[in-house]
Amino acid sequence: MKGKWIIAALLVVPFFWPVWDTLAQERYTDTGRDRWEQPLELDDMEPYKDVQFDSANFDQIENGMTEEEVLALLGKPSDLKKEHRRHDRWTVHYFYPKGRVVNFRDGLVVGKENP
Numbered sequence: 001m002k003g004k005w006i007i008a009a010l011l012v013v014p015f016f017w018p019v020w021d022t023l024a025q026e027r028y029t030d031t032g033r034d035r036w037e038q039p040l041e042l043d044d045m046e047p048y049k050d051v052q053f054d055s056a057n058f059d060q061i062e063n064g065m066t067e068e069e070v071l072a073l074l075g076k077p078s079d080l081k082k083e084h085r086r087h088d089r090w091t092v093h094y095f096y097p098k099g100r101v102v103n104f105r106d107g108l109v110v111g112k113e114n115p
Contacts, residue, residue: 039082039092039107040067051075053097058114061102065109070094070102077102 048071057073077094084090092104101113 039090039104040071042076042080045071045076048072048076055098055100058096058100058112061109061112063109063111067092067104067107070104070109074102 051072051074053075060073061070074094074096077096079095081093081095082090083092089106090104094102094104096102099113099115102109103111103113
């Protein structure tokens with residue numbers, strides 16, 4: 001009996017996955033840059049190069065902030081790492097002085113590392 005439910009679930013779930021993916025995209029789409037496009041490149045961050053990194057500003061970073069909000073507070077990172085995930089999703093890590101890292105998923109902060 002359980003085997004029939006598992007087979008039924010495996011047949012039905014793939015049909016609803018595109019609907020769920022569309023709902024998730026609507027939840028994270030901003031009026032500006034579409035968060036599901038590629039993340040910002042270091043070259044795109046030139047307007048923020050004169051913003052000086054400050055540890056007090058790093059403490060103000062909260063989950064849900066956009067890349068632009070973080071850049072306005074912390075300035076251009078010294079480096080970044082991008083990971084393209086399935087369903088056109090992105091994970092991005094901004095590296096700042098003294099080992100500090102801000103982690104993004106699909107354009108929004110999901111965590112930070114403060115050693």
